[in-house]
Amino acid sequence: MQNERYRSGLKKLEEIDGKAGKRVIDSLASISPDLAKYTIEFPFGDIYQRPGLDLKSREIATIAALTALGNCQPQLNVHINGALNVGCKPEEIVETIIQMAVYAGFPAALNGMFVAKEVFIEREIIKE
Amino acid sequence: MQNERYRSGLKKLEEIDGKAGKRVIDSLASISPDLAKYTIEFPFGDIYQRPGLDLKSREIATIAALTALGNCQPQLNVHINGALNVGCKPEEIVETIIQMAVYAGFPAALNGMFVAKEVFIEREIIKE
Amino acid sequence: MQNERYRSGLKKLEEIDGKAGKRVIDSLASISPDLAKYTIEFPFGDIYQRPGLDLKSREIATIAALTALGNCQPQLNVHINGALNVGCKPEEIVETIIQMAVYAGFPAALNGMFVAKEVFIEREIIKE
Amino acid sequence: MQNERYRSGLKKLEEIDGKAGKRVIDSLASISPDLAKYTIEFPFGDIYQRPGLDLKSREIATIAALTALGNCQPQLNVHINGALNVGCKPEEIVETIIQMAVYAGFPAALNGMFVAKEVFIEREIIKE
Amino acid sequence: MQNERYRSGLKKLEEIDGKAGKRVIDSLASISPDLAKYTIEFPFGDIYQRPGLDLKSREIATIAALTALGNCQPQLNVHINGALNVGCKPEEIVETIIQMAVYAGFPAALNGMFVAKEVFIEREIIKE
Amino acid sequence: MQNERYRSGLKKLEEIDGKAGKRVIDSLASISPDLAKYTIEFPFGDIYQRPGLDLKSREIATIAALTALGNCQPQLNVHINGALNVGCKPEEIVETIIQMAVYAGFPAALNGMFVAKEVFIEREIIKE
Numbered sequence: 001m002q003n004e005r006y007r008s009g010l011k012k013l014e015e016i017d018g019k020a021g022k023r024v025i026d027s028l029a030s031i032s033p034d035l036a037k038y039t040i041e042f043p044f045g046d047i048y049q050r051p052g053l054d055l056k057s058r059e060i061a062t063i064a065a066l067t068a069l070g071n072c073q074p075q076l077n078v079h080i081n082g083a084l085n086v087g088c089k090p091e092e093i094v095e096t097i098i099q100m101a102v103y104a105g106f107p108a109a110l111n112g113m114f115v116a117k118e119v120f121i122e123r124e125i126i127k128e
Numbered sequence: 129m130q131n132e133r134y135r136s137g138l139k140k141l142e143e144i145d146g147k148a149g150k151r152v153i154d155s156l157a158s159i160s161p162d163l164a165k166y167t168i169e170f171p172f173g174d175i176y177q178r179p180g181l182d183l184k185s186r187e188i189a190t191i192a193a194l195t196a197l198g199n200c201q202p203q204l205n206v207h208i209n210g211a212l213n214v215g216c217k218p219e220e221i222v223e224t225i226i227q228m229a230v231y232a233g234f235p236a237a238l239n240g241m242f243v244a245k246e247v248f249i250e251r252e253i254i255k256e
Numbered sequence: 257m258q259n260e261r262y263r264s265g266l267k268k269l270e271e272i273d274g275k276a277g278k279r280v281i282d283s284l285a286s287i288s289p290d291l292a293k294y295t296i297e298f299p300f301g302d303i304y305q306r307p308g309l310d311l312k313s314r315e316i317a318t319i320a321a322l323t324a325l326g327n328c329q330p331q332l333n334v335h336i337n338g339a340l341n342v343g344c345k346p347e348e349i350v351e352t353i354i355q356m357a358v359y360a361g362f363p364a365a366l367n368g369m370f371v372a373k374e375v376f377i378e379r380e381i382i383k384e
Numbered sequence: 385m386q387n388e389r390y391r392s393g394l395k396k397l398e399e400i401d402g403k404a405g406k407r408v409i410d411s412l413a414s415i416s417p418d419l420a421k422y423t424i425e426f427p428f429g430d431i432y433q434r435p436g437l438d439l440k441s442r443e444i445a446t447i448a449a450l451t452a453l454g455n456c457q458p459q460l461n462v463h464i465n466g467a468l469n470v471g472c473k474p475e476e477i478v479e480t481i482i483q484m485a486v487y488a489g490f491p492a493a494l495n496g497m498f499v500a501k502e503v504f505i506e507r508e509i510i511k512e
Numbered sequence: 513m514q515n516e517r518y519r520s521g522l523k524k525l526e527e528i529d530g531k532a533g534k535r536v537i538d539s540l541a542s543i544s545p546d547l548a549k550y551t552i553e554f555p556f557g558d559i560y561q562r563p564g565l566d567l568k569s570r571e572i573a574t575i576a577a578l579t580a581l582g583n584c585q586p587q588l589n590v591h592i593n594g595a596l597n598v599g600c601k602p603e604e605i606v607e608t609i610i611q612m613a614v615y616a617g618f619p620a621a622l623n624g625m626f627v628a629k630e631v632f633i634e635r636e637i638i639k640e
Numbered sequence: 641m642q643n644e645r646y647r648s649g650l651k652k653l654e655e656i657d658g659k660a661g662k663r664v665i666d667s668l669a670s671i672s673p674d675l676a677k678y679t680i681e682f683p684f685g686d687i688y689q690r691p692g693l694d695l696k697s698r699e700i701a702t703i704a705a706l707t708a709l710g711n712c713q714p715q716l717n718v719h720i721n722g723a724l725n726v727g728c729k730p731e732e733i734v735e736t737i738i739q740m741a742v743y744a745g746f747p748a749a750l751n752g753m754f755v756a757k758e759v760f761i762e763r764e765i766i767k768e
Contacts, residue, residue: 024494030510031501034306035482039490042298043230050290053188053223060185061192061224065231068193068617070711071454072231072491095181096189098675102171103193103200105580105617106679107712110664117671126670152622158638159629162690163610167618170682178674196489198327199582200619226291233452233489234295235328238280245287254286299486309479313444316437317480320445321452321487324745326583328487351437352445354547358427359449359456361708361745362551363584366536373543382542408750414766415757418562419738423746426554434546455710456747555742565735569700572693573736576701577708577743584743607693608701614683615705615712 006037009045016048016055016082024078056092059083063096067112068104076112080119090125134165137173144176144183144210152206184220187211191224195240196232204240208247218253262293265301272304272311272338280334312348315339319352323368324360332368336375346381390421393429400432400439400466408462440476443467447480451496452488460496464503474509518549521557528560528567528594536590568604571595575608579624580616588624592631602637646677649685656688656695656722664718696732699723703736707752708744716752720759730765 013021021044028036048058059082066076083093093116101109120126141149149172156164176186187210194204211221221244229237248254269277277300284292304314315338322332339349349372357365376382397405405428412420432442443466450460467477477500485493504510525533533556540548560570571594578588595605605628613621632638653661661684668676688698699722706716723733733756741749760766 027501028494028497030512031504032478032482032497035478035485035493035497038298038302038482038485039494042294042485043490046294046298047227047230050223050226052219053227057185057188057220057224058227060181060189061227062231064189064192065196065228066491069196069232069454069489069491070709072495074495075231075491091180092185094672094675095178096185098178098672098678099175099181099186099189100193101617101675101678101682102175103190103203103617103619104197105613105615105620105709106683107615107706107709107715108617109675110668110679111712111714113668113672113675117667120671128670155629156622156625158640159632160606160610160625163606163613163621163625166610166613166682166686167622170678171618174678194619197582197617197619198325200623202623203619222288222291226288226294229291229294229298229489231489231491233325233485233487233492234299235322235325235331235487236489237291238284238295239328239330241284241288241291245283248287256286303483303486306479306482308475309444309483313441313476313480314483316441317444317448317483318487320448321484324449325452325488326581331487347436348441350544350547351434352441354434354544354550355431355437355442355445356449357547357550357745358431359446359459359745359747360453361581361741361743361748362555363578363581363587363743364745365547366540366551367584367586369540369544369547373539376543384542411757412750412753414768415760416734416738416753419734419741419749419753422554422558422738422741423750426550427746430550450747453710453745453747456751458751459747559739559742562735562738564731565700565739569697569732569736570739572697572701573704573739574743576704577740580705581708581744587743603692604697607690608697610690611687611693611698611701612705614687615702615715616709 005041005045008049009040009043012044012048013040016044016059016086017078018081018085020078020081055086056083056088059086059088060092060096063093064100067097067100067108070104070108070111073111073115076115077119080116084119084123090120133169133173136177137168137171140172140176141168144172144187144214145206146209146213148206148209183214184211184216187214187216188220188224191221192228195225195228196236198232198236198239201239201243204243205247208244209251212247212251218248261297261301264305265296265299268300268304269296272300272315272342273334274337274341276334276337311342312339312344315342315344316348316352319349320356323353323356324364326360326364326367329367329371332371333375336372340375340379346376389425389429392433393424393427396428396432397424400428400443400470401462402465402469404462404465439470440467440472443470443472444476444480447477448484451481451484452492454488454492454495457495457499460499461503464500468503468507474504517553517557520561521552521555524556524560525552528556528571528598529590530593530597532590532593567598568595568600571598571600572604572608575605576612579609579612580620582616582620582623585623585627588627589631592628593635596631596635602632645681645685648689649680649683652684652688653680656684656699656726657718658721658725660718660721695726696723696728699726699728700732700736703733704740707737707740708748710744710748710751713751713755716755717759720756724759724763730760
């Protein structure tokens with residue numbers, strides 16, 4: 001019953017987010033498998049499949065937006081990991097977050113940076 | 129009395145935003161020249177001067193954030209122009225805005241796209 | 257090349273939003289027909305097709321969210337029309353918007369109400 | 385010294401939110417009993433008393449708004465409970481939250497769904 | 513039928529906002545006189561009546577919040593006028609808005625400042 | 641290598657926020673000392689140095705904005721402490737937060753008040 005968008009979306013999700021994306025999907029199984037399905041189909045089966053913007057730039061755009069919105073820290077964690085997985089340098093992630101101080105204020109930038117710090121420590125990019 | 133951050137900031141502002149950035153600065157003269165000064169010094173004298181992320185990626189991050197926040201349409205107009213000025217392709221701008229449907233919802237993406245449409249028509253990239 | 261989600265989405269869009277929805281779609285033609293396509297497919301081809309919540313309740317949820325977010329007034333206009341089209345009473349729309357004063361503050365509720373006023377005048381539900 | 389708005393508000397608060405609403409009120413006693421008083425009087429003594437929109441629709445509107453705003457998870461928890469208390473079906477709550485992916489993005493919908501999951505597990509509507 | 517909260521609220525509204533506040537109330541007459549009533553009763557009949565924070569500080573808090581939220585420009589206009597009416601100096605208003613660059617980003621501060629500019633020109637505090 | 645803005649900013653940060661501000665700065669050392677530097681230079685070296693608005697009013701503006709934005713609770717904690725440090729009375733902080741119910745809704749005000757409660761208990765202004 002899985003359609004093509006779902007299949008290519010799941011593959012893209014795994015390419016970008018590795019196990020973290022899969023964990024989000026699994027955690028929806030008991031309450032809303034349909035939201036999990038849409039999360040695979042639309043963002044990863046439609047949007048991240050598109051040519052016209054490379055995956056690294058897509059992840060920078062996502063990190064910028066999630067840092068600026070300021071209330072999506074679990075998703076920011078997943079996408080900082082995703083950015084590293086598709087080849088963004090840690091420095092590029094840090095720069096993107098610093099820049100959000102200009103557009104969304106220092107609290108948003110600081111809170112985004114603390115999410116990056118967690119991810120970088122977990123991946124042993126920096127020491128605590 | 130102009131410091132080095134101001135001077136290099138003004139130069140960067142002109143490189144990125146051309147006359148549009150200057151117009152914003154001028155429009156503050158009668159009410160708060162200090163806010164104009166800070167707008168040059170911190171975003172353009174500090175942040176956009178930094179190595180570690182190229183200007184094209186910085187503009188993609190800014191377009192993503194301003195589209196997602198959804199209440200900064202004058203600034204989004206300036207930065208879509210800025211993105212084009214520093215070499216982003218129209219398609220990359222369109223892709224960044226489409227992607228925001230995922231992270232900030234369809235209204236934010238639609239409203240961002242209508243700002244891009246205005247800019248693209250003005251610059252004769254598309255016809256009305 | 258139009259898939260089933262697109263076809264049923266377009267039909268649902270017309271059922272709910274009448275010409276207003278179509279105008280939004282058309283206005284994207286020159287800049288991003290793909291965003292138009294996604295706007296039909298995901299919200300109207302997937303979500304508004306779902307059983308489990310009647311259309312009237314879906315429109316009340318949408319009006320509540322757009323009023324609370326406060327920066328989506330074109331979409332709020334479309335959906336206040338949509339709510340009336342699917343059978344919501346004007347009073348139910350007014351009540352939903354008043355209630356947002358509790359959750360998003362008085363400015364959000366007032367600005368939402370002024371959008372409703374425009375729609376109600378246009379549809380001759382109230383006089384100016 | 386309790387006025388009529390307070391008395392009918394407290395009764396409505398207990399009808400909708402049961403003990404959870406009362407706990408919020410009690411937790412304000414040491415810092416701002418007046419904010420507790422206003423929380424009873426205006427939302428529950430004024431707004432939720434109004435005819436023109438049934439309680440189930442009011443709770444759907446509130447769940448939609450709190451999910452879309454994305455930074456009110458304690459209140460979302462209380463109102464998902466409230467929605468169940470006044471007769472909303474779990475499915476209607478799930479549908480309302482899924483729909484917010486359209487208007488506020490997937491992160492908002494996902495984070496709202498995880499709050500619903502907690503409530504549904506606590507009330508043994510679903511298993512972990 | 514007007515209660516005491518309404519009467520003292522209307523008086524406070526006129527003290528703070530002068531004719532501008534009254535115009536907002538009047539503009540709701542055809543669509544939702546009840547929202548007008550609540551806007552007088554709760555903000556002006558309850559909150560702005562309270563001792564413990566002087567009116568000037570209350571207006572500074574309101575200008576800060578409305579600038580930071582960024583999507584309440586009609587209300588920001590009314591309250592910049594209100595701040596001047598209760599004795600805030602133009603400089604204090606400008607400082608409050610500049611400071612929002614720190615907490616909500618430069619676009620929010622710039623857009624808030626342009627609202628202040630309109631008010632200051634209208635009141636002949638500055639020239640265009 | 642520390643410039644004058646940094647030096648006076650650090651002094652102002654310590655005057656306002658005491659050890660809490662310093663802890664935020666230190667916690668950035670391993671990931672982005674530059675964001676720490678900007679956080680000292682721009683908000684505290686530029687903005688909080690300015691005449692034209694006294695420090696108490698600046699803290700009230702900040703508490704209002706952070707409560708209204710609703711997703712900056714660590715920064716709200718620091719600035720409620722800061723407000724007390726520069727001479728705001730607990731009552732003035734409580735009033736500022738209550739007032740945000742009007743402009744940003746009850747959930748924002750309630751969540752802000754719970755941050756104040758934590759600070760007030762820690763500083764033994766109130767008992768749990």
